[in-house]
Structures are given as C-alpha cells and as structure tokens.
Amino acid sequence: MLPNRAFLCVLTLALLSPLAHAEQALRIKSLQRCGDLLATDRQEWCLQVRGLGEKVPRLRLGDKTLPAKAVQRSEGGLRLQLSRDENRSAPLWLEDGSRVSNPVWLSLNGSHVLAAGPDEVAKNMDGLTTYLDLISLLIEESHDGLEEARRLAQKYDAEVVGAIAPLNVYQLRLPVKNLTERDALVLRIGSETSVDAVVVEESAPERGEEAEAARQPARKPQKNSEEWAANRFMDAVNYYQRRIPASDSPIETQPVRIGVIERNVDFDAPDFADYLGACPDGKPRTCLYARDADEPDNHGSTVAGILAAHWDKGGNTGFLRGLDKASNGFEVIVERNSDAGITANIAASVNLVEDGVRVLNWSWGIHRVGTRNIEGDEIDSLVRSNIAMSGYEELLEEFFLWLRNEHPDVLVINSAGNGSSYSGRDEYRLPSSFITEQLLVVGGHQRSERENLAIDDPAYAVKRDSSNVDMRVDITAAACARASTRQVDASGDVHCGTSYATPLVTGIVAAMLSINPQLQPEQVRMLLRRSAMTIGGDYDFEPMDAEDLTAPILPSERNYELSDKDVGRSARLDMQKALDLAVQSLDRVR
Template identity: 70%
Template structure:
C-alpha cells in the first residue's frame, strides 16, 4: 500500500529542493532581556537534511542551532552584528542583518489589541516606560513592574526605555494603570502603542501618477556619471569611504529581478550590498523604498542610485530592518540598533498625524493618525532618541518623509517625527514633473508641488515623489508609486554618497550643502508665501553666496544630486 506513495514523496522532496530558499522573519525571541541573545528565523523552501547558517560569512556551530520544521532557533553568545544567511546544498538564502545591539520590543498578538474611542487599534497590555535619566532604568522598571503586578519584557536601554506587560484585560484597566505609572516620580512618559506604522505613505489614489522620467528633475543620471568619473579621476582621485545605511522597513522581495543579484555573496568593501527579510510580493513599500537605493542596473525595470556607483565607490551596506511589528516603538528600537551597528544614515519613510490634524484646506487628515494619548508618548520617545543621537552619535543623520496629508510638517501637536527641530533630522517633501516640456531642468516650472505632500518651513528640500515598483520579470516596468516615502530615499542615497566622498561632514553641513546646491520649485514669495505654497523653507541669501538679488532667494529648494556631490568633493578642503 505504501509503494505507490513513494514516487509522490520523492517528487514532493524534489519540488521543495527546487523552491527558492528565503528568510522571511528574523527577530529576538524568548527572554529579550537576557545577555545571551536568542533569535528565531522563519524560512521558506527549507528542505529536509542538513542546513548551514552563516553569520558574517562564518558558519554557526551546531550547538547554536535548533530546527523545528521551517523555523530555526539561534542561540548566540556575544559577537558582532553581521549579515546572516542560510545555505542548503547549492541553494543560498537572502542575507538578513542580525543586530546584537540589544534593543528589542514585543509586538502584540491579535488577541492583545482592541479598538479605542477614536476607532484606532491599540495595545491592551503592552506599554513602554521612559525612565528619568537619573535612575537606573532596568532596576526602576523592575521595581515598578513588581509594584503593579507587571513584567518587564522588552527594552531600548540606550534610551532608558523598558517595555512592560501589564495585568490588564481591557482598555479601562490599561488606562488606569497608565495613569498610575505616569504619575510615578521616576517615569518621564508612558508610551502606548497604536496600530502598525508600516502603512504606505503613498499619496491619494486620485492624484495624477505621471509616467515621465521623474528622477531627471533631480539630475539622477548626472550624479551617477559625476561620481563614476570624479572618484577615480587621474588628477586628485578620491579614496571613497564605505557607508552603512539603515532603512526602517519590513522586507524586500528577492524574487524580483531588481534584487536577485543580492542572493550571491557580496563584499561590502567593493559594491552595494542589501540585507533584508524576504517579502512575498515585489511591489511592497519596503521593496520600492529599498529599490531607489539598491535596485540592480540592467536586471529589472529600476536602477538604484547607490548600486549605480558600484565600481567607483568602496561599497554601501543597505540594511532593511524593522525589529518587530510593534509600530513606532519598534521603529525607534531598530533605529537605535542600526546606529549602534555603525549606520551613518537612517531612512524613515514613515510618519504619523494626531487625530484632528488639519490639512491646508482646513479638512481633517484621515490617514496615518494616532490618538492624543499615543502621540504624547511617541513625542517623548522620539525626543529621547534625538537627545541620545546628539550626545552619543552626533555624526548620524536621519532622513524623514514630510508626509502626504496635504498638511503641515512643523507642528509637533500634529505630525511626528518631522516636527522635530534638530540638525540630525532632514525632512523631505515631494514634487512631480510639470506638464511643461519647454523649460530646462533647472527652471522652477520644470516641476510642481505634489498636491498631497506636507509643507512648510520645516521641510528642508523636495525630491521626486514618483517611482516604479519592482516586478518579478526582468526588464518589465512596474506600476508607478508616488509619495514622500519615495522622495526620502533619493535624499538618503545622496547623503550617503556625500559621506562616502567626505566622511567628516556633520549633519548640519550636509543640510547646508544640500540647500546650497538645490535647484528651485515654486514662485518667489519674498519670505511671505500665501496659501501654503511654502513647500520648503525658502532659500536664503546666505545659501546663495549672500547675493540678495539672486533669482533663487525666496523660492523652495529642490534636490540637485549632481551638484550636491560636487559640493561634497569641494568640502574636503573647505568644510571642516
């Protein structure tokens, strides 16, 4: 009776062996506070038999690995953060960044969330405490947990922030405990998590999605050509510096032609390398954001800016990392880990609005909104993050999307994180090509403001908001996606390239060079723009060699990738 089944079983095993090998999940599990870190990896395509797990190119010992079907458990002692991948026979998985930095938080399960009075999904029994800096955060969190019958389950230790699981069965009990915890002398703020933050920041579906070459408005190809020629120039060649970039996104589809080349071994000292969990579709938010930086040339329908610099650069490491599904708290935890792992640039293509935020027309913003309770906690958490950056990592720059609510980016009661005023945060708006074909690329009329893009003085610069999504088939052009989410990595890529040319540039100097090199968009309003037409902070005379009558003064700033790189080269001697 069993004999007829044998051919079917053999065919099934062969089919599994031919299936691509992928890592779809990787995050801390079990005790998140233990010094010995345990990671759980969820895989696809793992066949029966021996599996090799490599961290930083070195195979982990069998004693550190335990397998349960498609799930791998990795028990690691202290070691450096590094890319991790698995091999089985001739097959090799996508590389994923494994951070040993230690900041991790738990995400709520479906039965651990509820709808609040604003109709938003919120965590019932998981909150985070920001402990006053004069206290030992771990000890104080443990004391408070014991006092209130809670348990410490996660931590962002550099920010003195600890996650507690409360003895709460509903929101009434949770809010009562939050009120009591918030009144403790040692507690700076309580962070209440509301729904996930991975929602796309793309513009409204009714907005026009142009099919022209949007990146020409930022001199994308000119910048690639300049870098490729200037770095190895015979006269005064430049020794480029490897740069690490952190992208706060969920995953990337390595089955897409744009990313399939990253399945092969990659030397980060010689070319662009990409590390990410594998996605199940090529046109997701993470794939599109990462593709603007790292899509392979001559593979799919896209061309990544940093991958276009291969051969001249000393390499870029693009790390797509999200920590867990715990919303904004996880975004911050992942950012802390990436900074501690050496990332100089952090890309935040996300943001949130407070319930009741108004757009430029006076209507309420209806996407990516959070309650006042949640916004208060997030604001304190982000403030701690930027204070920590300023103190411990002053050379790191965060590049953040302005948002797509047709609203304002600068008021902290309405929008986070873009409202923070710090040299280490660049805020990016979005533009698209105008209908005019009779003007030069540097003419302000070459582009128009994206109707959905958030605006005002806090926006530092705009970039092309529309790009093509990746596809599974090679050389196929994907659907157009638009939003400030996609303008942001354009600037992140340029900033990373500038740092590779001059790693001594500080965040304030990077902003200065981006603004000095910028082209313009919009009219000249003599510093008093009307009807929310101030897409960015107006260009000042000091940003145009103090020429009071310069035609750019008073206009909004638009990214010029080629000129920004040129100024970065000049800064090697002039800006210190």
Template identity: 70%
Template structure:
C-alpha cells in the same frame, strides 16, 4: 522609471539565480530575539524560513559558518543561540544544498520590544487599534531604568518584557484585560516620580505601511531627471576614479526602517548569500533584509530606490549605480518587530550602535484632528492625543541621545502625505522636530511644461499630497517604479514622500563616501547650496502660507541678494551636491 541602458550597463551583473518563481528557493522571512529579551550574555534568536528542507543546514554570520551546536531547526523554524562576547553584529544567512538564502542583519545590541498579537489589541473610542496590555515606560535619565521598571512592575503586578536601554525605556506587560484597566494603570504609572512618560501603541498587530489613495494623475516617465539622477551617477563614476586626481572613498552603512524586501524580484535576486560578483566590480552594494512575498511592497520600493539592479525592469538603485567606483554601501532593512513606533525607534537605536551613518525614515504619523491646507481632516496614519504625547517623548529622548552619543548620524525623514504642515509639532511626528540631525523631505512631480530646462522652477510642481512648510529641508521626486518578479517587466508607479526620502538618503550616503568628515549641519548646507528651485517667489511671505520648503536664503547663494533663487523652495540636485562634496574635502579638513 524608464529602462536605463547606456553608460553604466556594463557595471551590472546579470543574475544567475534562475526563475523568480522557484518553489524551492530558500528564504528568511523573519528574524527576532526570542526568550528573555533582557538577558545580555547569551542571546536566542528565532528565524522563520520558507523553502527549508530536512537536510544538513549551514548558518553563516558575517560570512563565517557558525558551529552546528549553536542552532537547531525543525520544520521552517530555526532557533539560534549565541554568546555575545564571541560574535559581533553582522549579516546572517542560511545555506542548504549549495543554495543561499537572503541575508538579514543580526544585531547583538539590546534594544528589543514585543509586538501585540491579534488577541492583545482592540479598538479605542476613536476607532483606532491599540495595545491592551503592552506599554513602555520612559524612566528619568538619572535613574537606573531597569531597576525602576522592575520595582514598578512588581508594584503593579506587571512584567518587564522589552527594553531600549540607551533611551532608558522599558516595556511592561500589564495585568490589564481591557482599555479601562489599561488606562487606569497608565494614569497611575505616569504619576510615579521616576517615570518621565508612558508610551502606548496604536498599531495593528500587522499594520501595513501605506500611503493614501492616489488622487493625482499618473506622473510621466521622467521624474528623476528633475533631480539629475543620471547626471549624478555619471559624475560619480567618472570623477571618483579619475586618473589625474582620484578621490579616496569611505564605506557607508545605511539603515532603512522597513519591514522587508522581496528577493524574488528581478531587482534583488542577485543579493542572496554573500552576493559574489566579478572581482572587477568590487566593492559593491549589499542589501540585508527579511524576505517579502510581494515585489511591490512599501519596503521593497523604498529600498529599490537605493539598491535595485539596473536594466531589469522595475526600480533603479542610486547606490547600485555607483558600484565599481564607490566604496561599497551596506543597506540594512530592519524594523525590530511589528510593535509600531516603539519598534521603529528600537531598530534605529540598534542600527546606530552597529555603525549606521544614515537612517531612512519613510514614515510618520498625524494626530487626530490634524487638518490639511484646505481645512479638511487628515484620515491616514492618525493617532490619538494620548499616543502622540508618548511618541513625542520617546522621539525627544532618541534625538537627545543621538546628539549626545552619535552626533555624526543623520536621519532622513519623509514630510508626509497629508497635504498639511510638516512642522506643526502638535499634529505631526517626527518631521516637526527641529534638530540638525533630522533632514525632512517633501515631494514634487514633473510639470506639464515641455519648454523649460531642468533648472527652471517650472520644470516641476509640488505633489498635491505632500506636506509642506519651512520645516521641510528639501524636495525630491515623489514617484518611482515598483519592483517586478520578471525581468524586463515594468512595475506600477508608486508615489509619495516615502519615495522622495530615499533619493535624499542615497545622495547623503554618496556625500559621506566622498567626505566622511561632513557633519549633519554641513550635509544640509551642501544640499541647500546645490539645490535647484521650485515654486513661486513670495519674498519670504507667501500670501497663502504655502512654503513648499524652507526658502532659499542669500547665505545659500554666496550672499547674492539679487540671486533669482532667493525666496524659492529647494529642489534636490544630486549631481551638484556630489561636486560640492568633492570640493568640501579640502575646506572641512
């Protein structure tokens, strides 16, 4: 993104944090449950830090200082013990010598799973890294999951070590020394009457989020104009506090399933501690995340599209641009542990129970054998059929629980970068699930046409790597600038549906701040009704089976059968979506 100077620069506060390279900067690099994960009353957390000295330390949870008796610290490790009944989930940070660390989200909910160490993984016959002795059991919903899991653990000489209680899912450590022993035990466990499915993990001990190598030309600097990004921020800043008819807003909590964010980056170095700002600019966006050591990481870029500072180089955050007019958005970056898809779901469950209304899933996997639209095999983020079947059952349980217990929550998921079909349930997860609570986002980039207006379908073209088909709800700009350590330095371009997804997450959060009564199906309707178009018209029957998104229907254009948008794919229009949300307040209530 180019540097954006006019209009909203006065809303943004310069950082007083000093050099991004300060060697003594206090940072929280990890926070996790430790000890017995099944204990529910007294919880123990282990915190890994950088820059922690030997002097007096303050630990703050939700802005309140915790008693010194609740924690100990030695070297760069802090061990914290809390009684659940005395606290609630909230942001936690450290302070030493008047210097705050980055805030991380501490959840008191009970969904936690263990990740394998490098010694506990191996390569399977497909060449994929897989866990040797850690598996998860999805217990039938009418059974007591913990009791059944403990009985099965005793029967098989295993140990229950983790849990996602709302999904009746429990993690076991098996007495297996190799894959032959593991697979034999998985087969036997799967045949138990009370077991619905067995989930195995195929993730490295430290598998980095990644996108395929970029084979397409570098996009131009005007990608977000295709979604009217600046128009949307301008509209929100003018319309919400308008003197004639101001719009009351509601705070929204957003969850991002990512590993960490670099708080030394110019985009994020004013989010430390409780991030105090000039009173005139409150409420304001907040970011809670573990600290990364590289400003161009996947989690930092995804989060930056929502929350990065403006006019400091690097990224530009949509929600950050709403500061002052908006209600104050909380952005929680959380991944539970490095235990792959199972940890993603555990983190999602905890976040939802902590009040998150919108979840950003900039991740997805393909089954081995999946092919792209050219017929070539996909070779990125693939899993075996055995792993995919377990993941599919786990995701099914998650969405059933979501519909039953949290029907107002919406998950925004990337369509994927395999040039394949996002809705092929045999080969793609989780975007292939069909539920009102899952919005799927494809990616586009600016075309070379300079003679067309922004609302012309030819203004953009599909990103060649983006997954497609009618399961994709909407397309958004796939490219963004990475964050940088130094201010006023332009970051590299990152592209993929991972970065289109938070564009939609941000606007959904904006819609909910205007009208919190909107249901997931209504949010999709507003996005589709407000959408611009891309692609060519095929009268609903594309000759090459390449619907970029679900085609726009007459019902999404006021039943105008001759509307030129009918049959085209849907492209995000952030400004018009906000306008429809304002108009929906009277209609929905």
C-alpha cells in the same frame, strides 16, 4: 499497459519530487529575538524560513559559520542561540547545498520590543487599534532604568518584557483585561516620579505611506528617469563614476552603512535576486540585507529599491547600485526590529546606529487625530490618538537627545508626509516637526505638465498635491517611482509619496559621506540647500501657507547675493551639484 503507465507516472513523480524540493527558494521571512529579551550575554533568535528542508542548513554570520549545536529546529523555522562575547553584529544567511538565502542583518545590541498579537489589541474611542497590555516606560535618566522598571513591574503586578536600554526605555506587560483597566493603570504608573513618559502603541506606522490615499499624478511617468530627471539622478551617477577615479586627482572613497526602517524586501524580484548570500564577494559593491517579502511591490521593496535595485532589470533602479564601479561599497540594512509600531522603529534605529549606521531612512510618520490639511479637511490616514502622540513625542525627543550626545555624526532622513498638511507643527505631525540638525525632512514633487523647460527652471517640477509642506521641510525630491516586479524587463506600477522622495535624499547623502566622511549633519544640510534647484514661485519670503513648500532659500545659501533669482523660493534636490559640493568640501578639510 495501463497499470505499467500508471506505475511509471508514480515513479516519475517520486523521482522529480526531491528535485522540485531542491530547487525551492530558501528565504528568511522573519528574524526576531525570542526567549528573554533582556538577556545580554546569551541571546535567542527565532527564524521563520521558507523552503526549509529536512536537513538543517548551514548558518553563516558574517565571515564565520555558526556551529551546528547553536541551531535547533522549531515550528516553522529555526531557533538560534548566540553568545554576544563570541560574535558581532553581521549579516546572517542560510546555505543548503546550491541554495542560498537572503542575508538578514542580525544586531547583537540589546534594544528589542514585543509586538502585540491579534488577541492583545482593542479599538479605542477614536476607532484606532491600540495595544491592550503592552506599554513602554521612559524612565528618568537619574535612575537605573532596568532596576526601576522591575521595581515598578513588581509594584503593579506587571512584567518587564522588552527594552531600549540606551534611551532608558523599558516595555511592560500589564495585568489588564480591557482598555478601562489599562488606562487606569497607565495613569497610575505615569504619576510615578521616576517615569518621564508612558508610550502607548497604536497600529503599524507605515501603512498610510504605503497605501497613499491620495491622488495619483496627473500624468503618470513612463520611467523612473522621467521623474528623477528633476533631481539630476543620472547626472549624479555619471559624475560619481567619472570624478571619483579621475586620473589627475582621484578620491579615495569610504564605505557607508545605511539603515532603512522598513519591514522587508522581495528577493524573488529581479531587482534584488543577486543580493542572495555573501556580500561583498571579492570587491566592494552595494550590499543589501533584509527579510524576504511575499510581493515585489511592497513598501519596503520600493524604498530599498531606490537605493539598491539592480539596474536594467525592469522595475526599479538603485542609485547607490549605480555607483558600484567607483565607490568603496554601501551597506543597505532594511530592519524593523518587530511589528511593535513606532517603538520598534526606534529600537531598530538605536541598534543600527550602535552598529555603525551613518544615515537612517525614515519613510514614515504620523498625524495627531484631528489634524487638518491646508484645505481645512481632517486627515483620515496615519492618525494617532492624543495619548499615543504624547508618548511618541517623548520617545522621539529622547532618541534625538541620545543621538546628539552619543552619535552626533548620524543623520536621519524623514518623509514630510502625504496629508496635504503642515509637516512642522509639533502638535500635528511626528517626527518631522522636531527641530534638530540631525533630522532632515523631505517633501515630494512631480514633473509639471509644461514641456520644453530647462531642468533648472522652477516650473520644471511642481509640488505633489498630497505632500506635506511648510518651513520645516528642508528639500523636495521626486515622489514617484516604479515598483519592482517578478518579471524580468517588466515595468512595475507607479508608486508615489514622500516615502519615495526620501530615499533619493538618503542615497545622495550616503554618496556625499563616502566622498567626505568628515561632513557633519548641519554641513550636509547646508550643502544640499546650497546645491538645490528651485521649485514654485518667488514669494519674497511671504508665501501663502499652501505654497510654502520648503524653508525658503536664504541669501547665505547663495553666496549672500540678495538679488539671486533663487532667494525666497523653495528647494528642489540637485543630486549632481550636491556631489560636486561634497568634493569641493575636501579642499577645506585638507
């Protein structure tokens, strides 16, 4: 009997094994350009896929199925060849029988840069991880960028390996073995008359925002709504759902595409499980495209979740997802291009803007080494060396000049940072210090300890201790949110930081643009400030630096009433009132 039982056990396991494999989740973990990154007509893409079976799955790109000849198996995934003439940028996902993967945005635009491998970095004299042989050149606009980059590469025995062509930025791999050789070559190349700036990459930009060293709130919120009430989150959802389809004067909303510069999202979390495969499916709704993450409480999942998480699943709550019944749909694209630091963030942003993104969410930023907070102590996270900061500054300046000239309707929403420092000092922090109508900077607040206060009372919320401050901050929003979890109806841990205040503003801006797509960046900022509640004391326009949370509300933002109680105070996001002003702005357009 025992041999027979053993045989039955082996047979049972053999029969169950294919079933177990068939039920394994199919997830796209990575999608990046490979091969020749400078090729434009035919592009190669490499996918890392979890749950890949013996059979090559069907690949869908937007509304078309890619031919089998375009796909090959590779180590750990798939290799895809696409003709730019025959395809367009769209979500890509896999189908294998009943299994469907997460959709990932595939941009056929040509901005892509390489990330350094573990053997291609070194520690600089500031103790920071820096790229050893990869740099990027910002070529003067009077030159043909690619032609000049190739000339310089030949002169210095380097190789052109990546590009952000709209900005005339080209990435070179240098023939160097150590930092001494790299720095010497950077000086020589930087002295070329055709080179406007050299960008030297350092470690990944979002880690400090993700693992905020700072203080947790004195009293942790029990629910997202407890913190978000300070911004009238639910009031805004209710207003949109009722006002847009109002029978007496309905509003025809427009779809809006949002770019979120983050690494990935966990599609195994209940917050995102219904975003697999094709979206939308028969009716307009919020769509989410992203690479799959291993853990539900990662930075990208929390940021994207504030925009798109499914309601009533525990974890997070997505503002745009709450507008589904009334909106004409929102597309939330989570994209990072590669792990090549700030340069990759800009490459991804350029591609997304060229793909029609109207709002960019930048929940990241960097401080210069030696930056001091408002208490005089040096900041020890999210810091970059002087050589890196100078290159990043030139790169970001070129990006915003390009936006102004080519895409003046695009708005970038940026976190003020969590260094208890000054967000607007250009020698200290990027990108929040840039002065442009197309960059809106968001600080963070949390619920005060005081009870029985009206929501519009300035003391209802207080500045979060770690939030950066000063006149460059346009508005504050709730800094604390619940992370996603793998368990249905479970509450995730509290995550706090300006990273999570930023998507609240991004979400309301997207909703405003869905109501009135004619709004320009300076008008959006004006409406946000006009609708804002206040936070902090009344300082009569002369606040101490430590209390200057945002640029003070001006009489022009309160109907020129000099005696208005809000004048001189800092601005706190009012999501419901901002939507109301967006609706009112339609009357001025008609």
